[in-house]
Amino acid sequence: TPEAMQTLLEYDWPGNVRQLANAISHAVVLCSEEMIGRRHLPRFLTEANGDAAPASLAENERRLLLRVLREAGWNKREAARRLQLSRSSLYSKIHRYGLANEQPGCK
Incomplete structure (x- = not known):
């Protein structure tokens, strides 16, 4: 617009x-x-x-990743597709931002 x-x-x-x-x-x-x-x-x-x-660019990226992962039900293939990332790039970012611990059932 x-x-x-x-x-x-x-x-x-x-x-x-x-x-x-x-x-x-x-x-x-x-x-x-x-x-x-x-x-x-x-x-x-x-x-x-x-x-x-x-917010820093990194914090904005972290928030975006977290939101898309939640919306995709933590289905990483679907989240990667929505973000137009390879799955390996998505896994790297999940690790970098410590998001793996926020999955349902993980502590």
């Missing part, structure tokens, strides 16, 4: 192209419509309070 495009254009992008690509990937995963809206963008782009420090 024009609002989403304007939000993307107005952000400083300290993480450069990789941060932009991750933000767009985040929006694609959340959007089930034909056009990405402002509500599909990561929270750090849309928070009204300019004083709030944006």
